[in-house]
Amino acid sequence: MIQVDVVTIFPGFFDSFLRESFVGIAQKQGQMRIAVHDLRGWTQDRHRTVDDTPYGGGPGMVLKPEPLVAAIEDLAGEKGKREARVILPSPRGQRLSQARLEGLSGEEHLVIVCARYEGVDQRVIDLAVDEEISIGDYVISGGEIPAMLMIEGITRLVPGVLGNSESTLTESFQQDRLEAPHYTRPAEFRGHAVPEVLRSGDHAAVERWRREKAFEITKERRPDLLGDTRGEEER
Numbered sequence: 001m002i003q004v005d006v007v008t009i010f011p012g013f014f015d016s017f018l019r020e021s022f023v024g025i026a027q028k029q030g031q032m033r034i035a036v037h038d039l040r041g042w043t044q045d046r047h048r049t050v051d052d053t054p055y056g057g058g059p060g061m062v063l064k065p066e067p068l069v070a071a072i073e074d075l076a077g078e079k080g081k082r083e084a085r086v087i088l089p090s091p092r093g094q095r096l097s098q099a100r101l102e103g104l105s106g107e108e109h110l111v112i113v114c115a116r117y118e119g120v121d122q123r124v125i126d127l128a129v130d131e132e133i134s135i136g137d138y139v140i141s142g143g144e145i146p147a148m149l150m151i152e153g154i155t156r157l158v159p160g161v162l163g164n165s166e167s168t169l170t171e172s173f174q175q176d177r178l179e180a181p182h183y184t185r186p187a188e189f190r191g192h193a194v195p196e197v198l199r200s201g202d203h204a205a206v207e208r209w210r211r212e213k214a215f216e217i218t219k220e221r222r223p224d225l226l227g228d229t230r231g232e233e234e235r
């Protein structure tokens with residue numbers, strides 16, 4: 001069972017996300033326990049202030065350290081003395097990959113801290129965050145979507161959550177390959193026929209076709225994934 005605590009100033013973002021599809025099912029089945037916490041619950045003032053202007057001037061607001069560090073330490077304990085892993089989605093972090101999601105799916109307790117505005121006071125990172133993770137080289141307005149993205153990516157790797165656990169093994173990035181194309185009925189659509197081999201019932205031939213297509217598509221679109229095996233014939 002993986003416990004995930006999310007800290008945000010917009011808890012409502014997560015309402016339907018946590019109920020729907022396999023993230024909802026994983027919680028009902030007891031494989032995931034996900035709790036969303038309103039950062040304002042850790043403020044001390046009448047206005048429940050979470051942000052302030054940046055030292056040195058400049059545009060935007062910065063999330064204050066006191067409520068954030070209090071929230072993280074309540075949920076995860078102190079940095080260096082804790083079992084949990086505290087993640088801050090940030091464009092400055094290491095780029096998220098399937099390999100990192102696999103690593104995270106092996107953790108027992110994650111705390112994901114969603115920033116807004118210009119981001120968090122650097123002391124929050126220094127004192128309380130274990131890892132900054134980026135979802136890509138672009139900027140969006142908050143950490144909530146990155147948090148959902150990570151939760152979804154992790155949940156589908158938890159054994160028993162997806163109906164057919166084999167499907168994760170053949171998916172893109174799982175074996176340094178993009179996935180082969182999929183087809184379903186009808187056998188012909190607007191003059192485009194499903195490749196004959198997929199209808200042949202010859203499982204070995206289907207497997208070989210899928211491996212070849214996965215190799216071709218990876219070579220064409222993402223040769224970087226092939227690494228040392230680039231140019232080698234697919235076996």
Ligand SMILES: C[S@@+](CC[C@H](N)C(=O)[O-])C[C@H]1O[C@@H](n2cnc3c(N)ncnc32)[C@H](O)[C@@H]1O
Binds near residue numbers: 089
């Ligand atoms: C408007 S952004 C702040 C961007 C920040 N001022 C910068 O230039 O790096 C607000 C928050 O959204 C989240 N965020 C935005 N883009 C992200 C990305 N590519 N990966 C992960 N989190 C992101 C982070 O939590 C970030 O602190």
